[in-house]
Amino acid sequence: MFKKRSWKWILLSSLIIVGVILSGFTIFEMSNSNKSANDPIQNEDETEVESIEITQENIQNHIDINMTQDGIIDLIGRPTDSSQESYNIKKGVWRYDVIKSEGYIRKTDSTDRADFKGLENGDMKMQLFLYWDHNGTIEKVISYFHENGNVMEYELLDEVTIRELTEDDYFKKFIADDLGIYTLDEVKNIINAIGKPELLSKELLESGDKDKIIQWLVDLENWQTEIYVALLDKYIGNDAKVEVMNLFNQYYTGNYSEAIFSWYFIEEGNHYIFRATDFVLDSVYIKGIQHDDDLIFEMHQDRENYEIELISPSFESPTTLLGEGNFTLNYLIDKTNFLIKTYDE
Structure with a gap:
């Protein structure tokens, strides 16, 4: 009796174990199937990305x-x-x-x-x-x-x-999309509308008249300032640069005209845009000197040049970038054509 019941129990237990194992395999397969469907890395349609050279x-x-x-x-x-x-x-x-x-x-x-x-x-x-x-x-x-x-x-x-x-x-x-570009005719109209100073003369320089010479230099600086401000909003092309340079060449030698233009204008794609930062600083200088009652005027000459110095011993700067006091502007003027030149010419 014991053996018979034991045999039935063993058979039943074996069937239960087999059923559990088969159920486990079924659940595992279903889980894998769902993972493959939701995971792009496991998806058969998704290929692994290989890095490529940038060509x-x-x-x-x-x-x-x-x-x-x-x-x-x-x-x-x-x-x-x-x-x-x-x-x-x-x-x-x-x-x-x-x-x-x-x-x-x-x-x-x-x-x-x-x-x-x-x-x-x-x-x-x-x-x-x-x-x-x-x-x-x-x-x-x-x-x-x-x-x-x-x-x-x-x-x-x-x-x-x-x-x-x-x-x-x-x-x-x-x-240039945001700012735009001035046409050559627009640039000509702008600079022609700004009254330019008289050309520097031997008579004025030989007179040694401090007030008149200082005023001429201030007028020259202010005239340049007006041109820069008028061209501030847009780019200008090479043809417009030539127009501005031809105007500057009436007061400066070619080297100095080029140096001034390069100092105030940045080149981008054969076009030029005005750089306001340095212009603002220089404007402060010239206005400070213009209204300085203690301004010292010195003029020297040799066989080739006049040299003028404007010295402001009490210059008061509105910004710490410029420093305080004893600021000097120097002008070297060629005696043959009365044009302002650089010191290395």
Whole structure:
């Protein structure tokens, strides 16, 4: 009796164990099936991303609108520079530099600005710009690359465009849009509307008249100031620069005219924009000297030049950048043409 009951119990226990094992396998398979459906890494339709070299061919074949930032990092790595303050901010621009010449340093420090000079001379092999929307997906792709001595632009937006790009084209498309560019006729009208000082004469210099000479120099500085302020709002082109230089050359030698222009105007893409900072400082200087009752006037001459010094021993600056007191303006004037010149001429 004991043996018979024991046999039945063993058989029942075995069936229960087999059932549990089969149930476990079924649950495991269902769990794996659900994981595969929800996990892109396990999805058979999802292929593993392999990193690629940044070349124009790879950009065109592998980078597309709506790709994610994580996907791009997996594909080509992190950018050389980013306009985003942190990776939590999705919208912005990423720039990738591919430098050809060892030790080369790009010429512009703006994240979204192409180094056109470097691309043109071949030091910069190519640059890739990825523009991100608020969701962190690509909304525009632009690359610049050097090909057969030319700079080429590839743009992917609604459609693909590839074209040869000149520095002037690039400037007008990306840099001057916000401010605009003065035409040559506009510049001529602006500077012609500003009354210019009389030309410096031998008679005035030989007279030694302190007040008249100081007034002429102040008038010259103020005239320049009016021109700078009038051109403050927009870029000017090379033709307008020549117009301004021709005007300056009536009062300064060519070297000095060029030095003054370069000091106050920044070149960008064969165009020029007025740099206000140094102008403001110099304006403070000249106005401070103009109203200084203790101003010291000294004039010396040799066989070739007149040298004039305006010394302000009690100059009061509105900013600590300029310092206090004993400020001097020097003018070296050529005796053959009565033009103000630099000291190294």
